[in-house]
Amino acid sequence: xxxxxxxxxxxxxxxxxxxxxxxxxxxxxxxxxxARTILDVGAGSGFFSHHLLTHTxxxxxxxxxxxxxxESDATVSGKPVHxxxxxxxxxxxxxxxxxVLEHVDDDVGLLRAYVDKVPSGSRFLISVPAFQALWxxxxxxxxxxxxxxxxxxxxxxxxxxxxxxxxxxxFGLVLPIAAALRLMPKGQQPGPARSQLKAHHPLVNGxxxxxxxxxxxLMKANRxxxxxxxxxxxxx
Numbered sequence: 001x002x003x004x005x006x007x008x009x010x011x012x013x014x015x016x017x018x019x020x021x022x023x024x025x026x027x028x029x030x031x032x033x034x035a036r037t038i039l040d041v042g043a044g045s046g047f048f049s050h051h052l053l054t055h056t057x058x059x060x061x062x063x064x065x066x067x068x069x070x071e072s073d074a075t076v077s078g079k080p081v082h083x084x085x086x087x088x089x090x091x092x093x094x095x096x097x098x099x100v101l102e103h104v105d106d107d108v109g110l111l112r113a114y115v116d117k118v119p120s121g122s123r124f125l126i127s128v129p130a131f132q133a134l135w136x137x138x139x140x141x142x143x144x145x146x147x148x149x150x151x152x153x154x155x156x157x158x159x160x161x162x163x164x165x166x167x168x169x170x171f172g173l174v175l176p177i178a179a180a181l182r183l184m185p186k187g188q189q190p191g192p193a194r195s196q197l198k199a200h201h202p203l204v205n206g207x208x209x210x211x212x213x214x215x216x217x218l219m220k221a222n223r224x225x226x227x228x229x230x231x232x233x234x235x236x
Contacts, residue, residue, distance in 0.1 A: 017205045021212035022127070022228065023051040025170045026098070028216055029125060029230055030056070035094035039087070040064065041114055042100035046081060049096060053079045062090050092118050097126045101156065102144045111160035115235055124162055126231045128153055130169060134227070136182040153229045162233035169226030170219050173211045178227055 026048055034057045040049035043063035052058045054077045061081045072083045095114055101107040115124075128148045129139070135147060148156075154164045171178075215222075219230075 015205065017208035017212065019047060020209060021171070022098075023048060024213070024216060025219060025228075025230065026096075026125065026127075027052070027055060028219065029166070029168075029232055030094070030123075033123065034058070035092075035123070036060070037090070037092045038062065038094050038096060039090045039092035039114070039118060040096045040098075042097060042103070043083075046076075046083070048098045049081070050076045052094075053077050053081070058094070062087060062092065087117065089117055093122050095122055095124045097124065099127055099129065101126065101153075102128050102146055102148070103142070105145060107145075107156050108159045111156065111162075115161050118235060120235050122235045123165070124157070124231075124233045124235070126153065126157065126229075126233070128229050128231075130225070130227055130229045134179060134182050138182075148229050150223055150229050150231075153231045154233075157231055157233040161235070163236055165232045165234055166220060167223070167229065167231045168220050169222045169224065169228065170215065170230055171212065171227035172219075172222050172225055173215050174208060175226055 030052075035052065036057070036059050038049045038052060038058055038061040040046060040061055040063045043049060043065050044067070046061065046063040049058075049061035049063055053061055059079055061076070061079070063081060063083045064085070064087055065083075066085055068083055068085050071085060074081050074083070095118055097111070097114070101111065104110050111124075111126075129144065130147060131149065132147045135144075139147065150167050150169060154167050157164050
C-alpha cells in the first residue's frame, strides 16, 4: 500500500470505496484459510493487515516498509503490530504484498527474497494493478514500473518459487468506467503527474462500493478482467 495514497485520503481511507472493497476482497480470498501471523510487505500504514487483525482470527502482524522513519510497536484490536524497516526470518503463515511488486525493477527477486524469509507452507496473497493498456498519470504519480495480466502475475509467483493456488481479477464491474476515463483523449496537460485517487461525494462512494460488493461472490471465478489482479500462492 502506497503511503502517497494514505496521505491523500487521510482518516477517510476506511470509507473510501476502493480500499474498503479491496479489504473485503482480500478477506474473501482467504475465506476458510485463517492466518495467525501476518507479514505485510510494503505495508505503508498497515491498512490491510489491520483489517485482518480486526475482522479475522489473525493474532499478530509484522508491517515492513522502507519508507518508515523509525521502527515501532503498537496494537490493533488488542493484537500486536510491529512496524519494521526490514526483517530477516519471520514465522508468518500469511505474507501480504498488496500493490507492491509493480514498484520495483525486479519483481521476481523481491518476491523470492520474502519466500526465503518464511517457513514452508506459508501463503502469499499478492495484488497488483491490471493491464498495461490502462497506464495513466496515476501510475506515474505512484512510480509504477508496470501493470500485469493475471497470467503474468501467476508466472512471477512461480518464478519466485511459489505454487499458485488461485488467481483472479477484481474491480471488473468498474473496469469500463476506469477504462473510459483513462483512455479518453486528454490533449496537452503539462505539469507533474497526479493521482486519480480522491475522496468522492457520499452518493458516488456508496454507488461504487455497492457495485464492488455485487462482484464479491463471483470474484474468484473472474479470469477475464478488472482493475486489480489477485494471486494466492504458497511456499512448498
